[in-house]
Amino acid sequence: MDFSTFMQQMVNGISLGSMYALIAIGYTMVYGVLRLINFAHGDIMMVGAFIAYFAHANGVPFGVSVVIAILGAIIVGILTDKIAYKPLREAPKISLLITAIGISFFLENLFNVLFGGIPRAFAAPAYLTKVIKLGSVMMPVTVFIIPIVTLLILVIILWILYRTKYGMAIRALAFDIPTVKLMGINADFIIMIVFAMGSGLAAIGGVFYAVSYPSIDPLMGIIVGLKAFAAAVLGGIGSVAGAVIGGFILGFTEIVVVASMPELGGYKDAFAFIFLILVLLFKPTGIMGQDLDRSRF
Amino acid sequence: MVIEKKHFIQLFLFVVSIWFIWFAQNHFDPYTVSILNNIAIFAILALSYNMINGIAGQFSLEPNGFVAIGAYITALFLIPTDTKIDMFALVDPAPSVLAMHLSFLPALIMSGIVAAALAFILSVPVFRVRGDYLAIVTLGFGFIIRIFAMNNPKYTNGAMGLNDIPSVTNLYWSGFIAIIAFVVMINIIYSKFGRAMKAVRDDEDAATAMGVNTFWMKTYAFMTSAFFEGVGGGLMASLLTTISPNQFTFLLTFQLLIIIVLGGLGSMSGAILGTILVMGGSEWLRFLDQDMDIFGYHTGAHPGLRMVVFAILLVVMMLFARKGLFGDKELTEIFKRTKK
Amino acid sequence: MILEIKNVTMRFGGVTAIDNLSFGVKSGEIFGLIGPNGAGKTTIFNIITGNYQQTEGDVHFLSESISGLKPNIIVQKGIARTFQNIRLFKSMTVLENVLIGFHNQMNYTFFEAVLRLPRYFSNEKRVKNAAMEILERFGIAEYADYNATALSYGNQRKVEIARALATEPKLLLLDEPAAGMNPNETQDLSNIIKTIKEEYGLTILLIEHDMKFVNNMCDKVLVLDYGEEIFEGKPADAIVDEKVVAAYLGDFTHA
Numbered sequence: 001m002d003f004s005t006f007m008q009q010m011v012n013g014i015s016l017g018s019m020y021a022l023i024a025i026g027y028t029m030v031y032g033v034l035r036l037i038n039f040a041h042g043d044i045m046m047v048g049a050f051i052a053y054f055a056h057a058n059g060v061p062f063g064v065s066v067v068i069a070i071l072g073a074i075i076v077g078i079l080t081d082k083i084a085y086k087p088l089r090e091a092p093k094i095s096l097l098i099t100a101i102g103i104s105f106f107l108e109n110l111f112n113v114l115f116g117g118i119p120r121a122f123a124a125p126a127y128l129t130k131v132i133k134l135g136s137v138m139m140p141v142t143v144f145i146i147p148i149v150t151l152l153i154l155v156i157i158l159w160i161l162y163r164t165k166y167g168m169a170i171r172a173l174a175f176d177i178p179t180v181k182l183m184g185i186n187a188d189f190i191i192m193i194v195f196a197m198g199s200g201l202a203a204i205g206g207v208f209y210a211v212s213y214p215s216i217d218p219l220m221g222i223i224v225g226l227k228a229f230a231a232a233v234l235g236g237i238g239s240v241a242g243a244v245i246g247g248f249i250l251g252f253t254e255i256v257v258v259a260s261m262p263e264l265g266g267y268k269d270a271f272a273f274i275f276l277i278l279v280l281l282f283k284p285t286g287i288m289g290q291d292l293d294r295s296r297f
Numbered sequence: 298m299v300i301e302k303k304h305f306i307q308l309f310l311f312v313v314s315i316w317f318i319w320f321a322q323n324h325f326d327p328y329t330v331s332i333l334n335n336i337a338i339f340a341i342l343a344l345s346y347n348m349i350n351g352i353a354g355q356f357s358l359e360p361n362g363f364v365a366i367g368a369y370i371t372a373l374f375l376i377p378t379d380t381k382i383d384m385f386a387l388v389d390p391a392p393s394v395l396a397m398h399l400s401f402l403p404a405l406i407m408s409g410i411v412a413a414a415l416a417f418i419l420s421v422p423v424f425r426v427r428g429d430y431l432a433i434v435t436l437g438f439g440f441i442i443r444i445f446a447m448n449n450p451k452y453t454n455g456a457m458g459l460n461d462i463p464s465v466t467n468l469y470w471s472g473f474i475a476i477i478a479f480v481v482m483i484n485i486i487y488s489k490f491g492r493a494m495k496a497v498r499d500d501e502d503a504a505t506a507m508g509v510n511t512f513w514m515k516t517y518a519f520m521t522s523a524f525f526e527g528v529g530g531g532l533m534a535s536l537l538t539t540i541s542p543n544q545f546t547f548l549l550t551f552q553l554l555i556i557i558v559l560g561g562l563g564s565m566s567g568a569i570l571g572t573i574l575v576m577g578g579s580e581w582l583r584f585l586d587q588d589m590d591i592f593g594y595h596t597g598a599h600p601g602l603r604m605v606v607f608a609i610l611l612v613v614m615m616l617f618a619r620k621g622l623f624g625d626k627e628l629t630e631i632f633k634r635t636k637k
Numbered sequence: 638m639i640l641e642i643k644n645v646t647m648r649f650g651g652v653t654a655i656d657n658l659s660f661g662v663k664s665g666e667i668f669g670l671i672g673p674n675g676a677g678k679t680t681i682f683n684i685i686t687g688n689y690q691q692t693e694g695d696v697h698f699l700s701e702s703i704s705g706l707k708p709n710i711i712v713q714k715g716i717a718r719t720f721q722n723i724r725l726f727k728s729m730t731v732l733e734n735v736l737i738g739f740h741n742q743m744n745y746t747f748f749e750a751v752l753r754l755p756r757y758f759s760n761e762k763r764v765k766n767a768a769m770e771i772l773e774r775f776g777i778a779e780y781a782d783y784n785a786t787a788l789s790y791g792n793q794r795k796v797e798i799a800r801a802l803a804t805e806p807k808l809l810l811l812d813e814p815a816a817g818m819n820p821n822e823t824q825d826l827s828n829i830i831k832t833i834k835e836e837y838g839l840t841i842l843l844i845e846h847d848m849k850f851v852n853n854m855c856d857k858v859l860v861l862d863y864g865e866e867i868f869e870g871k872p873a874d875a876i877v878d879e880k881v882v883a884a885y886l887g888d889f890t891h892a
Contacts, residue, residue, distance in 0.1 A: 037429055087616055097356040097432055098558060099615040105551055106608035112601040222547070223440065229433055237428070266448035273437040280422035280430060481751050488750035488757065489736070489743045496726050496737045503724040506686060508712035508741045508804050517747055563728070625728055 004136040009259040010252075015143045015212065017251025018150035022205035023228035024235070024243035025157060026198025032174040032238035033194050035093070039100040040080055041202060042225015043107040046218060048073040048203025049210040050111060053122055062125040070203045076107075077199025078192055086188065104222075111218035119217040122210040129211075146208050153201065154244050160197075161240060170194055174238060227272035234275050236286030245287055250275060303629055311476070318472035330468060331536075336576050337471035338532050341478045343556045343568040345525035348482060350554075351563035351625065352491060353518035354498025355424075358550050359416070359435035362442045363523045365545035366415065367408035367530025369446065372459045372540055373397045374404035380461050387450040387457065394452055401465045405474075405531040412527025413520040420516040431519075439547060446542035458541025459534075466536040474532065478525050482565050483627070485521065494518050495563075548604070552579070555611050563625030570622060582606060638697075639664040639840050640685070640808055645694030647680055647864070654680045655691070655864040662808070667834065667841045669851045669872065672861035673884055678844040679721060681861075682810050685842075686718050687711040698808065713741055717806035719797045721813050721844075725785040731796050732781040735768040738803025742767075771799045774836070775829060791822035795829070802833060811843040815850045823847060827854050848876070860884065 023045055030038045051072040055065035084103055088096045130141045161167035169190045172180045181187050209224065210216050227250060235246025250272055258265050285291050321333055342360055349357045373381075374397050381390050399407065419438060423431050446453045453459070485491045493514045496504040501511055534540050552575065560571025585603040589596045614621065623631060638661040647655035655677045662668045670678045683689040685696055687708040695704050703711055717738075726734050743764050745756040772778040775795045780788055785796055794814060801809060814830070815823045827850060834841055845851050851858060852872045860868040860875055862884040868875050875881050 035429070037433060039432075084612055084616070091619065092354070093429065094350070094354055094356045094562070095615050095619055097429065098554065099612055101358070101432075101551070101554065102608050102611035102615065105547075106605060106612065109601045109604040109608060113599045113605055117601075226433065226437055226440070230437070233430070233433075267444060270441050270444050273434075273441050276430075276434060276437065277422050280426055280434075284426040284428070484751050484753055485747075488761075489740055489745070490747055490750055492729070492733055492736055493740055495728060495733075499726040499728050500724050502688070503720065503726065504737065505708045506688075506712065506718055506720075506724075507737050507800065508709045508717075509737065510709050 005259070008137050008139060009255050011137075011139055011143050013252035013255035014248065015146045015251070016255055017248035018147045019205045019208050019212070019247075020224070020228050020231045020251050021150055021244040021247030022153065022201045022208070023224060024232040024247045025154075025240055026202050027225075027229045028232040028235075028237055028240060028243040029170070029194050029198050031232070033170060033191060034085070034089075034096075036085065036096050036100065037229065038080075038085075038198075039097075039225070040103040040107060041077075041198065042221035042223075042228065043104050044073050044077055044080075044199050044221070045202040045206035045209070045224060046111065046216070046221035047076050047107060047206070048199075049122070049206035049216045049220065050115065050218075051203075052207045053120065053210065053216055056123065056125075062128075066204070066207050069207060070200045073199040073203035073206075074196045077195040077202075081192060081195045086191075108218050108222070115218065117218060119215040122214045122216050124211040124214065140212075142208070142211050146212070149204070149208075150244070153204070154240070157197070157201075157240055166190065166193055223269060227269070230272035230276040234279050234286055236288030236290055238290045239286070239288035242286055242288035242290075306629070314472070314476055318468050322468040332576070332580075333468055334466060334471050334536055336572055337468065337475045338466075338529050338536065339553070339556070339576060340475045340569050340572040341471070341525055341529040341532070342553055343560070343572045344475075344478050344482050344565055345522040345529065346550075346553045347557045347560075347563065347565060347568045348485070348494075349515075349518045349522040351557055351561075351568075352486060352498065353494040353515055354563075355515055355518070356429060356432045357435045357519070357522070358432050358547070358554075359438065359519075359523065360526050360553050361545045361547060361549040362435065362439040363412040363416070363526035364530035364533065364549060365439075365442050365446070365542070366412050367405075367527030368534035368540045368545070369453060369459070369530075370408040370411055370527070371401075371404045371531030372462045372534040373452075374399040374407065375401065375463045375465070375535065376459065376461060377463075384457075384460060385450070385454050387455050389451065390454075391451040401470070401535070405528045408527040408531040409524040410527075412523040412530075416520045416523030417516060420512075420519055424512050424515045424519075436547070439545070439550065443542045443545070453542070456542060458539065458544075460539040462534050462538045462540065464535055464538050466532050471532050471536075474528060478528075479565060479569070481521070481525075485517075486565070486627075490514065490517060498563075551604075551607075555607055557621075558611060558614055559621050561621035561623035561625060564621070564623035564627055566628035567621060567623035579603070579607075638662065639699060640842065641697040642681070642685075643695045643697065645681070645684060645691045645696065647677070647684060647689065648692045653864055655684070657694075658861075658864070658866055659694075660859050660866065660869060662840060662842055664807075664840050665834075665838075666856045667830075667843070667854050669855035669858035670842065670844045670861065671846070671848075671851060671858055671875070672867075675863075676861040676884075677864040678861055679812060680864075682718060682812055682842075682844065685711075685810065686716060712804055712806075715805070715807035716810065717801035717804045717808075718810035719794075719801050719812055719814060721816065723790075723793050723797050725793060725796055725800075727784075727786050729785060730782050731772065731777065731785050731788065732765070732768055734785050734796055735771060735800050735803050736764065738800040739764045739768060742803070742805060768803060771802055774833065775799050791818050791826070794818070794826070798830075798833075802837065806839065808840045808842065811841060813844050813846065815845060815847045823850055826850075830854065848872075852876075 026041050030036055048069045052065045052069035055068045056062055080103055084099045085096060088099060128142050131138055132141050161171060169185050173187060173190055177187055231246035231250040232243045234249060235242030253271050254268050258268050279286055321330060346360050349355050373394055378395055381395060419434060423434050447456055493509045496509060497511045497514050505511055556571040556575045557568050559575060560567030582603045585606060586600045588598045640662040642658055642660050645655055645658050672678055684691045687706050690705060695702055698714060698716060703714060743760045745760050749756050769778055772781055777792050777795055815826055855872050858872045858875050859866060860881050867880045867884060868878050
């Protein structure tokens with residue numbers, strides 16, 4: 001493989017990694033605060049992509065469509081928490097996990113019924129599909145925009161978490177919910193913010209995905225969601241920076257490994273799983289290493 | 298062993314079941330028999346799934362993966378060599394595949410053993426650490442199995458799948474194995490292992506504090522589930538006579554999840570009742586997937602609406618009727634236990 | 638010395654929960670660990686039982702180091718515990734809860750259970766009898782088939798101790814056994830504890846706030862404050878020691 005192809009694949013990898021990163025952040029924040037793997041999170045990404053698609057297909061300018069998609073996803077995410085997760089805060093963990101799977105399945109099939117399972121082409125605006133040339137490498141401009149936007153978002157999220165009082169409350173909740181409540185903080189409100197943030201990011205990730213692989217279908221969220229969670233575990237579950245690092249590593253690996261060894265192409269989707277198993281075997285706390293599940297004695 | 302009244306009830310139920318299997322296999326029409334076969338196989342799967350989810354309390358999404366494994370292994374053991382050579386269209390079958398020959402029962406047992414072995418391999422990374430990784434790992438496992446089946450045509454015939462699987466499954470096979478599975482599960486539950494699994498479910502740290510090796514209790518439960526899911530997969534392969542990688546999707550796991558939640562997580566008799574209700578209900582609700590005439594308004598066919606309803610049902614059950622029909626009790630216990 | 642804590646320090650991030658603590662418990666003693674809330678008493682328990690790994694120092698049980706061993710192994714070595722907030726298995730009966738304590742005393746394999754071979758029956762029978770005997774000793778045998786959560790708080794505490802006893806320990810750790818009990822229940826409990834100690838040849842290490850209980854039960858006490866030892870000796874002497882009084886701010890009227 002020559003250098004320009006390699007560079008091309010590198011950049012593709014970073015681009016894919018950014019998408020995983022955006023979705024992984026939502027998983028890791030909800031897990032950090034509620035110890036819940038929100039199976040429906042990947043499907044929220046799908047919802048975001050579909051809303052953007054329909055808004056744009058009906059003539060709404062692309063930028064506005066994205067904003068609508070983010071808002072729509074936030075609403076779905078918050079509603080999911082209010083209706084399905086909040087009533088089960090004190091219930092055994094398995095009830096919550098079953099409910100999350102139920103919501104995930106619900107969203108997939110609902111969108112399947114409403115819009116059909118056949119993939120639709122996502123018409124991105126011209127300024128995003130423009131291809132630019134760097135040396136001998138030709139790449140769509142999105143491949144640069146996506147990582148930059150992702151890093152910007154990461155900076156914003158970290159700023160919120162470490163420089164605002166809401167962020168501090170979120171971090172405190174990750175340690176001990178009852179104590180936080182005793183401090184007079186409205187835990188439910190903070191949790192709602194967490195879901196909102198995660199869902200909004202997933203929607204952006206969904207739009208990026210739709211623009212890069214211009215097709216969307218109701219089941220797109222499952223595999224991407226699974227991989228994003230694996231990325232979150234790889235980076236260290238509960239850590240936002242870790243989710244981003246894990247996302248980039250995973251995206252990178254998928255593209256570059258397959259580009260260097262095309263015979264492994266069919267196994268691309270298995271890498272996330274392999275990473276997950278390796279992390280659990282050798283360093284369960286992941287790259288950023290926070291031990292969230294220290295037993296409560 | 299002291300013989301008690303409940304043993305007579307159990308013996309009675311056993312005899313009635315055997316008679317029913319014989320009667321149905323010989324007197325019911327083929328369509329009904331095939332439904333009963335399906336119910337029996339799903340009952341085996343539901344009982345298995347209940348062991349890891351309901352008894353040990355570890356949320357898992359494993360069934361479709363292990364069922365697929367069992368189906369493929371049994372199919373490869375059953376299909377005659379010539380058929381294999383003809384059927385493998387993309388590449389020639391691997392020599393090991395051509396050498397695979399076993400009769401039905403050994404093939405089913407091998408399916409179970411391989412599934413259980415894979416379950417053990419998954420247990421090591423997952424059960425040694427705290428946290429809820431079993432669900433994600435098993436979800437991924439199901440995908441990986443499918444990826445493997447697609448990408449290894451010399452073992453699995455890739456996307457074309459396996460056809461012309463000898464049809465051996467009948468109600469004797471599926472019914473008897475269902476009874477055996479039920480007895481095995483009950484024997485585990487009413488033993489130190491079942492009690493320890495329930496202790497792990499209720500309070501893992503307290504269980505450890507009492508000397509229970511929680512890793513092994515979870516692993517035993519998981520391996521038992523996998524074993525019978527593999528066997529069930531083998532039965533299914535021989536019933537359907539044709540299998541392909543895309544047949545064993547998350548949908549199968551989801552149906553089993555509804556079944557055990559409805560029956561009551563942790564209740565084996567509940568799992569059986571749940572199977573009958575959900576399989577029956579699923580047939581009845583088929584109308585939702587077709588064009589419906591509501592007061593003269595035609596909805597058009599919407600495949601998938603049935604599943605939307607099931608998904609809502611599951612969430613509603615978790616919110617309002619978490620214990621399902623039997624809770625975590627067996628049928629005999631419900632009548633006995635008045636002291637709550 | 639059946640149990641020796643040697644220079645144990647426990648740090649959680651920036652917080653030093655236990656600071657260079659050393660003490661020993663003699664075989665057959667009833668040893669009390671007392672001190673204001675947050676002094677580190679339950680932390681020491683968790684270190685002994687292997688749930689926490691101490692930052693520095695060593696724990697010896699029967700002259701061998703048990704530092705770093707897994708909790709379920711430590712149980713098999715002969716240390717059992719109860720919890721501050723009673724942690725019974727809520728889906729199980731009183732008898733089943735105690736049977737969990739006997740888990741390692743039952744010697745049949747998974748296959749013997751599945752196939753219902755003779756060893757299953759003989760072990761189950763032997764252990765059920767032993768479990769009922771313990772329940773009788775505690776006076777709660779009549780509740781054997783009741784769901785564990787249906788019992789009164791005092792009786793639930795007894796079930797928890799019975800369950801711990803089923804593991805055949807040499808050292809029993811009781812974390813605030815008398816918490817939430819009225820004077821009658823407390824008296825009942827101290828009688829039972831003394832009886833089982835004699836009958837089963839136990840050593841007992843307990844955490845308590847109820848000073849009347851401590852006075853009644855303990856041969857010796859260790860007073861902890863902010864993770865440090867401030868007194869070791871007889872309970873009666875502890876009450877009048879000025880450092881101890883200062884730590885509690887004179888609040889010994891509890892109970």
